[in-house]
Amino acid sequence: xxxxxxxxxxxxxxxxxxxxxxxxxxxxxxxxxxxxxxxxxxxxxxxxxxxxxxxxxxxxxxxxxxxxxxxxxxxxxxxxxxxxxxxxxxxxxxxxxxxxxxxxxxxxxxxxxxxxxxxxxxxxxxxxxxxxxxxxxxxxxxxxxxxxxxxxxxxxxxxxxxxxxxxxxxxxxxxxxxxxxxxxxxxxxxxxxxxxxxxxxxxxxxxxxxxxxxxxxxxxxxxxxxxxxxxxxxxxxxxxxxxxxxxxxxxxxxxxxxxxxxxxxxxxxxxxxxxxxxxxxxxxxxxxxxxxxxxxxxxxxxxxxxxxxxxxxxxxxx
Numbered sequence: 682x683x684x685x686x687x688x689x690x691x692x693x694x695x696x697x698x699x700x701x702x703x704x705x706x707x708x709x710x711x712x713x714x715x716x717x718x719x720x721x722x723x724x725x726x727x728x729x730x731x732x733x734x735x736x737x738x739x740x741x742x743x744x745x746x747x748x749x750x751x752x753x754x755x756x757x758x759x760x761x762x763x764x765x766x767x768x769x770x771x772x773x774x775x776x777x778x779x780x781x782x783x784x785x786x787x788x789x790x791x792x793x794x795x796x797x798x799x800x801x802x803x804x805x806x807x808x809x810x811x812x813x814x815x816x817x818x819x820x821x822x823x824x825x826x827x828x829x830x831x832x833x834x835x836x837x838x839x840x841x842x843x844x845x846x847x848x849x850x851x852x853x854x855x856x857x858x859x860x861x862x863x864x865x866x867x868x869x870x871x872x873x874x875x876x877x878x879x880x881x882x883x884x885x886x887x888x889x890x891x892x893x894x895x896x897x898x899x900x901x902x903x904x905x906x907x908x909x910x911x912x913x914x915x916x917x918x919x920x921x922x923x924x925x926x927x928x929x930x931x932x933x934x935x936x937x938x939x940x941x942x943x944x945x946x947x948x949x950x951x952x953x954x955x956x957x958x959x960x961x962x963x964x965x966x967x968x969x970x971x972x973x974x975x976x977x978x979x980x981x982x983x984x985x986x987x988x989x990x991x992x993x994x995x996x997x998x999x
Contacts, residue, residue, distance in 0.1 A: 699956035701923035703781030734996035774848030776926010822968035847930030873914035924952035
């Protein structure tokens, strides 16, 4: 099969952040030029999308793997540039993925505990690697765009949710009929996909008509030490195994807008697996600046191989 990139072996580091996997492409990625990360993302999307599929889709990956392509940053003070992607497309920012990237850079010996700058397509992200291995990520400015927006979902009824930006666009729903348990994942995926489809069909969008590709449900936490439990549908048909860093950022922006979260107050967001992120905010103009803290573990230091005669060398896209 003809590949449109050099099919040399690719060095990748796999990790999981509170249960959600990240695959960091360290070496062997396509040449995206030297433009901004946003410009390089467009080159990636337009010319090398099969590389995305080949590295995170089956047979080398799965629909739950988030890829992170390391890029040379424009700012010499940055530790790296990074573009996040998954089985169906590209992510502006990824909280769990950033934690995975920081832990990967530490594993490779490229950084030490301390504060570090990363460049992403949606702006600079500041992260701190702590001595105990945990990572704090100061996400991009986040805000609630619209509150209590009704959407009529066939088979479910009318639900109300907030539209918020946390590095990706979210529709956040607190009042719903679902139990957020791993055993109910098929029901939860089906319901949140139906909600996303209904939003699109009814013309409900983020700012400037942006597509809302993340759906986030909330419920009381299983652990009394946590503030809330969530279930997050990611682009495509996979759900976030972690508490979702950008989703937690969007949630805290909504809480602050409602006067329920003060600057510096801690919010412990529990995910579907029971793991948690600890978050807090600072205020800036019309936005909040969220910080998310969590842990990641390295699971593999691997080489991806591509045989041009392999019918699935470019991955399997369902």
